[in-house]
Amino acid sequence: MRADRLLNIMILLQNRGKMTVRELATELEVSERTILRDMDALSHAGIPVISDRGRDGGWRLLDNFRAHLSGLNTGDVKSLFLFPSEELLKDLGFNKQTLDTRQKLFASIPETFQEEAQGSWERIHIDSGTWRQTKESVHALKTVQQAVLESKKLTIEYEQANGEQKERLVEPLGLVAKGNRWYLVASRNGELRNYRVSRIRIAKVENETFKRPANFNLAAYWEQSKIDFIEKLPRFDVQVEIHQSIMKRINFTGKFVQSIKAENPNKDNWVPATLRFNAKHEAIEFILGFANKIKVISPKKLSDEIVSSALAIIKFYENK
Numbered sequence: 001m002r003a004d005r006l007l008n009i010m011i012l013l014q015n016r017g018k019m020t021v022r023e024l025a026t027e028l029e030v031s032e033r034t035i036l037r038d039m040d041a042l043s044h045a046g047i048p049v050i051s052d053r054g055r056d057g058g059w060r061l062l063d064n065f066r067a068h069l070s071g072l073n074t075g076d077v078k079s080l081f082l083f084p085s086e087e088l089l090k091d092l093g094f095n096k097q098t099l100d101t102r103q104k105l106f107a108s109i110p111e112t113f114q115e116e117a118q119g120s121w122e123r124i125h126i127d128s129g130t131w132r133q134t135k136e137s138v139h140a141l142k143t144v145q146q147a148v149l150e151s152k153k154l155t156i157e158y159e160q161a162n163g164e165q166k167e168r169l170v171e172p173l174g175l176v177a178k179g180n181r182w183y184l185v186a187s188r189n190g191e192l193r194n195y196r197v198s199r200i201r202i203a204k205v206e207n208e209t210f211k212r213p214a215n216f217n218l219a220a221y222w223e224q225s226k227i228d229f230i231e232k233l234p235r236f237d238v239q240v241e242i243h244q245s246i247m248k249r250i251n252f253t254g255k256f257v258q259s260i261k262a263e264n265p266n267k268d269n270w271v272p273a274t275l276r277f278n279a280k281h282e283a284i285e286f287i288l289g290f291a292n293k294i295k296v297i298s299p300k301k302l303s304d305e306i307v308s309s310a311l312a313i314i315k316f317y318e319n320k
Helices: 002-016 021-028 032-044 074-080 086-091 101-108 111-123 141-150 218-232 244-253 280-288 300-318
Strands: 049-052 058-061 152-159 165-178 181-188 191-196 200-209 236-243 259-262 270-277 294-298
Touching (some): 002 032, 002 058, 021 058, 141 165, 141 181, 181 218, 191 218, 236 244, 244 270
Antiparallel strands (some): 152 165, 152 200, 236 270, 236 294, 259 270
16 A cells, blocks of 8 residues: 555665665565655655755655654554543543544644544444443552552452452562453462452552563463463353254353354254353253253253252242
């Protein structure tokens, strides 16, 4: 694209100081006439490109000029305008100002690239929240954020999944927003761990600093952490037959079932399928919710437990 080529010309001139039209054309694999047109475009966009004539002539940028977007291509420019949700920015203390940050960024880029940037801005909005407002309380986030930015050790009182609270001294390495939840990635006794910020009841920044692990990359660690977490989850697979009339509803539930592997329907319009859950009780609750539209094939004992649960429900309501 032409916008990318113009950026590349700026980068080449910035890095090499001066280049001839022929050198630029060879480097960018275009004609010399195209390079001359590009130079006119840069000049009209306010980029101070200067042509020196003579034996040692060539094109250069005005002395002391430095491009605002060195190393960025058009895709990079677009991505600069795809901001995360305002809620996450507010959590971090970045409140919306009178003049939007994107307006300031937009004003700083050459006019040549503004149309591409504004196209992304006006057509894509990122909302990392959920349909229902279930935002967790993260009162300790500001303290945690301070420790992360200052590389200071952090003492936290952390509530575990079973409700037990324990004190931990950690080395905070980064904050990650997953959906609308915040997680602290920290090192404790040389081992990397993830802590949900909403479960941090008390946080205290210590005076002692720490040295970050060499070559630690927060994004790469988090991606691997997600993979490891999913692989460690318990699995409970159920072989079933699903009536074809509810297949669309099955695919859109997403409450407990982790995956659905369906086959072609048989002659009675029942679809053989494998449902994967994290636990047996989730399978029972899910299957009960579809009444007589799901048949359990395997494991055999699960059918008896579903019947027992159904009878318990009937007995409960009969006695009310």
